[in-house]
Amino acid sequence: MELVTIDDIRAAADRIRPVVVRTPLVPMGEVWVKPESLQRVGSFKIRGAYNAVAALRPAGVVTHSSGNHGQALAYAAKQFGVxxxxxxxxxxxxxxxxxxxxxxxxxxxxxxEQRLVAALKLAEERELTMVPPYDHPAVIAGQGTIGLEIVADLPDVEVVAVPVSGGGLASGIATAVKALKPDVTVLGVEPELAADAAESLSAGRPVSWEPARTFRTIADGLRADLSELTFAHLRERLDGIVTVSEDEIRHAMGHLARSARLVAEPSGAVTTAAYLSGRVPEGRTVLVLSGGNVNPDLFREVL
Structure with a gap:
């Protein structure tokens, strides 16, 4: 299976530059947070979605999404008038x-459980191009541009922690960081209640968790399974995966708001949860905050 390269990611960076915010590294105590919540659609997903539409130039698009990729693809499609x-x-x-x-x-x-089947049916019936949330090289390459920015802004970075769901974000960031700084530890983080990626890497093959299991977590953006493509990237380039509890996620959301003045949805807070719980190795560390599209009632609750 052909994996995404650093050249693919650099090409993506050129394509997405007109629409993507180059998010800063925000100090939070002894670590830095990469707040993709500041993107115009509220999450990192704009990078992969826009890169895919810009590269493929489809006549129309369809996807399945827990929400953030859908927003990003809708925004990208609007820019291209499809x-x-x-x-x-x-x-x-x-x-x-x-x-x-x-x-x-x-x-x-x-x-x-019908998301993928429904999207594929619509693609066939309406002659639309499927742009999946993570299972596509152009999407992975777009997400990898975050890794380029991290290394450029903190050249002596030692640890990068990344949320893991379907694996596109972690695949892209790990590809970029390892190509530029092979000694950096790239660590995935996922909820204990949706730990299919950790189980997959342990088993040496993709393992699927049914929605009845993954939908227990409040981290609604981290409920997807790995694909064969993202599993191949993570097996080759990720240094490991740790898991966090629901209480740790809630605590991290409040900590980010109070200590870094950043709004994080549960999925975006898992890396901070791992750090606060002592599961991230010591070193000059960047925590990727993947999104800030949080339900207002939940945000008030955690605060």
Missing amino acids: PCVVVVPEGTPEVKAAAIRGHGAELVVVPP
């Missing part, structure tokens, strides 16, 4: 569903 359909699972936070509609996309809500 239609977009987003399939989301029942229970998707309204803040994410509203944002998808706000960017002009058609929203289709289905039971969680």
